[in-house]
Amino acid sequence: MSTWKYSLLLVWVMCLLAGCKNEPNNSYTIGFSQCTGADEWRKAMIKGMQRELAFHPNVTLLYRDAQYNNQKQIEQIRELANSDIDLLIVSPNEDQPITPIVEEVFQKGIPVVVVDRRITSPFYTAYVGGNNYEVGKIAGEYINTLLKGKGKIIEITGSPKSTPAIDRHKAFMEVMAISPDIEVISINGEWEKQFAKPAFLKIIDQHPDADLIFGHNDRMTVGAYEVMKEKNLLGKVKFVGIDGLAGPDGGIDMVNKGVFEASVIYSPGGEEAIQKAIEILQTGKTNKETILHTAVIDSSNVRMMKMQTDKILSQQDDIEKQQKRIDDQIKIYNNQQVFLYVMSGMLVVTVVLGSLALYSLRENQKINRELKTKNQEILEQRNKVQEMAEKAQEATETKFRFFTNISHEFRTPLTLILAPVEELLAAKKSQATILKKDLQLIHKNALRLLRQVNQLMDFRKIESGKIRLKASQHDLIAFLRDIQLPFEGMAKKRHIDFQIITSLNSLPLWFDADMLDKVFFNLLSNAFKFTGDKGRIYVYVEQDSARNIAIIRVEDTGVGMSAEESKRAFEMFYQGQNAYAKGTGLGLPLSQEFVELHQGKISVQSKKYKGTCFTVELPLGKDHFSGEEISAEKESFLPEQLYLKEECKEEKADLMPGTVPVHEREYTILVIEDNEDLTVFLKERLQENYEVITAADGNQGMKEAFEQIPDLIICDIMLPDTDGLKVTSILKSDLRTSHIPVILLTARNTVEQQIEGMHTGADLYLTKPFSLQFLQESIRSLLMNRAILKNHYMGDVLPNPKASAPINKLDKKFISDFKAIIETRLAEPSLNVDSLCKDLGLSRIQLYRKVKAVLGVAVNDYIQTIRLNKACHHLQQPGVSVADVAYQVGFSSPTYFSTAFKAKYGVSPIEYKNQKYTPQE
Numbered sequence: 001m002s003t004w005k006y007s008l009l010l011v012w013v014m015c016l017l018a019g020c021k022n023e024p025n026n027s028y029t030i031g032f033s034q035c036t037g038a039d040e041w042r043k044a045m046i047k048g049m050q051r052e053l054a055f056h057p058n059v060t061l062l063y064r065d066a067q068y069n070n071q072k073q074i075e076q077i078r079e080l081a082n083s084d085i086d087l088l089i090v091s092p093n094e095d096q097p098i099t100p101i102v103e104e105v106f107q108k109g110i111p112v113v114v115v116d117r118r119i120t121s122p123f124y125t126a127y128v129g130g131n132n133y134e135v136g137k138i139a140g141e142y143i144n145t146l147l148k149g150k151g152k153i154i155e156i157t158g159s160p161k162s163t164p165a166i167d168r169h170k171a172f173m174e175v176m177a178i179s180p181d182i183e184v185i186s187i188n189g190e191w192e193k194q195f196a197k198p199a200f201l202k203i204i205d206q207h208p209d210a211d212l213i214f215g216h217n218d219r220m221t222v223g224a225y226e227v228m229k230e231k232n233l234l235g236k237v238k239f240v241g242i243d244g245l246a247g248p249d250g251g252i253d254m255v256n257k258g259v260f261e262a263s264v265i266y267s268p269g270g271e272e273a274i275q276k277a278i279e280i281l282q283t284g285k286t287n288k289e290t291i292l293h294t295a296v297i298d299s300s301n302v303r304m305m306k307m308q309t310d311k312i313l314s315q316q317d318d319i320e321k322q323q324k325r326i327d328d329q330i331k332i333y334n335n336q337q338v339f340l341y342v343m344s345g346m347l348v349v350t351v352v353l354g355s356l357a358l359y360s361l362r363e364n365q366k367i368n369r370e371l372k373t374k375n376q377e378i379l380e381q382r383n384k385v386q387e388m389a390e391k392a393q394e395a396t397e398t399k400f401r402f403f404t405n406i407s408h409e410f411r412t413p414l415t416l417i418l419a420p421v422e423e424l425l426a427a428k429k430s431q432a433t434i435l436k437k438d439l440q441l442i443h444k445n446a447l448r449l450l451r452q453v454n455q456l457m458d459f460r461k462i463e464s465g466k467i468r469l470k471a472s473q474h475d476l477i478a479f480l481r482d483i484q485l486p487f488e489g490m491a492k493k494r495h496i497d498f499q500i501i502t503s504l505n506s507l508p509l510w511f512d513a514d515m516l517d518k519v520f521f522n523l524l525s526n527a528f529k530f531t532g533d534k535g536r537i538y539v540y541v542e543q544d545s546a547r548n549i550a551i552i553r554v555e556d557t558g559v560g561m562s563a564e565e566s567k568r569a570f571e572m573f574y575q576g577q578n579a580y581a582k583g584t585g586l587g588l589p590l591s592q593e594f595v596e597l598h599q600g601k602i603s604v605q606s607k608k609y610k611g612t613c614f615t616v617e618l619p620l621g622k623d624h625f626s627g628e629e630i631s632a633e634k635e636s637f638l639p640e641q642l643y644l645k646e647e648c649k650e651e652k653a654d655l656m657p658g659t660v661p662v663h664e665r666e667y668t669i670l671v672i673e674d675n676e677d678l679t680v681f682l683k684e685r686l687q688e689n690y691e692v693i694t695a696a697d698g699n700q701g702m703k704e705a706f707e708q709i710p711d712l713i714i715c716d717i718m719l720p721d722t723d724g725l726k727v728t729s730i731l732k733s734d735l736r737t738s739h740i741p742v743i744l745l746t747a748r749n750t751v752e753q754q755i756e757g758m759h760t761g762a763d764l765y766l767t768k769p770f771s772l773q774f775l776q777e778s779i780r781s782l783l784m785n786r787a788i789l790k791n792h793y794m795g796d797v798l799p800n801p802k803a804s805a806p807i808n809k810l811d812k813k814f815i816s817d818f819k820a821i822i823e824t825r826l827a828e829p830s831l832n833v834d835s836l837c838k839d840l841g842l843s844r845i846q847l848y849r850k851v852k853a854v855l856g857v858a859v860n861d862y863i864q865t866i867r868l869n870k871a872c873h874h875l876q877q878p879g880v881s882v883a884d885v886a887y888q889v890g891f892s893s894p895t896y897f898s899t900a901f902k903a904k905y906g907v908s909p910i911e912y913k914n915q916k917y918t919p920q921e
Contacts, residue, residue: 032088035073197227600616
């Protein structure tokens with residue numbers, strides 16, 4: 001009972017605290033439409049309003065700047081009027097265009113205060129501003145007195161359509177009319193310095209003898225002063241402006257500096273406008289006309305005026321600082337008040353919840369006892385289910401491991417089937433022709449087996465979540481035309497109209513070339529499979545710029561699919577009712593997975609017996625890919641894709657036609673392979689052109705490599721002891737063998753596994769089954785690039801940079817160290833192979849083979865070439881004898897030097913020196 005009494009007491013306290021809050025004052029919203037806020041006079045008006053509003057925190061000011069645009073000001077006034085404002089302040093840009101909208105607002109019952117410039121209608125509540133006629137008159141009287149009734153005056157007026165400019169000019173000219181000896185030239189300055197200066201610049205050359213410049217505001221007068229100063233015409237000319245603003249470079253400051261003779265005060269009226277608005281809002285009554293006073297500021301009163309204005313500005317800064325502090329204190333107070341309410345409420349809620357919790361605790365104790373028994377039963381059941389799940393997972397993993405291993409085991413036998421078949425098919429001998437028909441059948445079925453294995457492997461990767469794409473930029477049109485080529489023979493044979501239809505010459509697109517090759521190859525294979533002879537297969541390619549996608553449609557006139565078959569076309573393992581064309585049921589589901597990995601879409605539309613259309617939509621650009629999915633280099637097709645395309649070819653072309661053959665048995669190749677059949681096969685096919693040595697495991701292979709220093713190594717990855725990746729890494733890290741190109745053979749074909757192989761330094765990663773012709777051309781290419789490097793580092797011939805093969809860091813360091821030692825010790829006759837072996841830490845035979853492999857010359861020949869090249873340079877220097885040059889480049893005697901020099905260049909050293917002969921080899 002006491003708890004409930006305490007709760008009621010707290011609620012009463014909260015109500016009491018809430019009642020202590022002060023009743024807020026009436027709040028007002030004032031809209032202010034300014035013709036422009038860009039100049040200092042208008043800024044002074046805004047600051048004046050802000051100073052006055054500091055005393056009225058319950059008033060909100062909505063400010064709009066029309067930027068000298070009548071239409072914009074009309075739209076802003078209409079927008080303010082529709083914003084539930086209590087009063088409108090208007091400073092018109094021009095009187096006639098703005099008058100109708102002001103009348104419209106006034107007639108809605110909204111009070112209107114017109115500031116500075118008048119309108120042409122009496123429908124407004126109050127006017128606040130100076131008497132522009134009076135300002136012009138006072139300025140004229142002051143100038144007339146200053147010039148003593150004689151002289152030439154250039155008057156810079158404001159906009160000719162604005163009432164202040166009209167009134168000031170009219171009064172000024174009336175005063176000047178009483179002094180016939182005063183000549184007045186008037187120009188339009190549009191109120192701003194940037195317009196006044198060009199106008200003044202045009203006229204000043206015609207009137208360089210002007211005695212006084214009078215501007216309708218201080219800004220334009222300053223512009224005229226700057227022009228006169230630039231032209232060195234200041235002399236006796238005097239300057240008078242209007243506004244008399246405080247602050248740096250204002251009218252008061254310019255008079256104080258002696259730049260102006262005087263400035264007529266024209267108050268912005270910001271404070272007075274807000275005062276008039278507050279008066280109207282609070283009382284509903286006010287004087288309609290409030291004319292601001294004016295006066296002339298000259299040397300007689302400028303100091304006093306400047307002191308007063310500086311003091312006012314300083315006090316205003318202090319007021320603003322104090323106001324900010326007050327606002328901060330009010331925020332703190334409000335926050336503390338809210339915090340007190342929240343804490344009080346939380347205390348009440350805590351007491352109430354505590355009472356409920358006590359009751360709930362007793363009830364929960366009863367329920368918990370019942371749940372404990374049930375939980376024990378559930379826990380036992382969960383443990384049983386978990387054991388079953390673990391066993392199921394183990395069985396699944398075992399199945400997947402078997403599935404993966406048996407798929408990999410297919411690849412080596414397939415290599416031994418496909419490579420000999422390809423070789424026999426390419427043969428031109430009569431015995432090969434007899435067997436060609438049967439061999440083509442073997443070849444075709446072996447390719448089908450390979451394709452099914454690849455589909456199963458892709459399915460395994462997708463199921464395990466390990467498939468990753470590597471996107472690079474390709475031309476989609478060229479890519480599709482490459483895929484089109486293998487099908488053209490079949491289309492021709494079956495009289496099928498097969499075309500790629502597009503209006504685009506090219507279409508740059510980011511995608512994984514291997515994945516999309518499989519997608520479009522599968523779609524075209526299906527189209528040819530289900531389209532009869534003399535049918536039609538069209539591939540449409542277009543770009544949808546609005547959706548930022550590329551659209552590819554594969555359309556055929558085949559047997560089509562029913563609605564049910566179309567709906568289930570992308571289901572894994574699903575096969576339609578076409579009994580004559582059964583498949584694995586993996587092609588379309590895999591295609592869908594590959595397209596969706598590209599953030600694209602694939603769909604199908606089909607009618608039974610009328611044909612089918614598959615539509616693939618792929619996003620343009622690369623922003624939809626993650627950083628890991630973007631490849632810096634263009635991905636090439638995997639070699640096995642070449643086999644897939646061979647199914648549709650009638651004849652097979654060379655993979656790399658036109659390559660230059662190497663010299664017979666000039667190079668040595670080391671084959672490291674544990675499969676005896678594959679080893680024998682490779683040796684038989686390669687030994688016609690190369691010296692071939694073999695090794696059955698990794699350790700034996702490394703031993704042979706270090707002893708024989710071959711020109712190229714072919715190594716399997718799956719070896720009995722040391723795997724091929726480790727063998728490659730060791731060989732590429734050892735100075736003796738780092739220069740040797742390595743080709744890796746493997747059944748491991750994922751991108752991650754290929755990247756792992758290339759990280760070891762391998763020059764080529766070839767997946768089984770591989771094309772023998774592709775392997776042979778790859779060997780030729782690597783050896784040819786190695787020969788190009790030899791020429792490059794010899795310095796005799798500089799190859800085309802595009803044709804140069806990459807060289808690893810270890811070989812670069814060896815060449816650099818080798819050349820540096822020779823350059824340093826070139827003058828020593830004792831520089832020879834033995835001393836170089838000692839400096840480089842290599843045996844004599846290892847150094848010879850390393851230099852021969854990298855540079856293509858013997859060590860002694862290289863040293864002598866460097867010495868003779870250096871001698872040519874020294875012989876061109878004046879005052880150097882042949883004997884001196886011989887000793888400088890390390891020859892033991894001038895006689896031997898002369899003999900070697902003439903043998904290389906065909907002239908003696910003395911003849912070369914006298915003729916300045918430049919040898920050409």
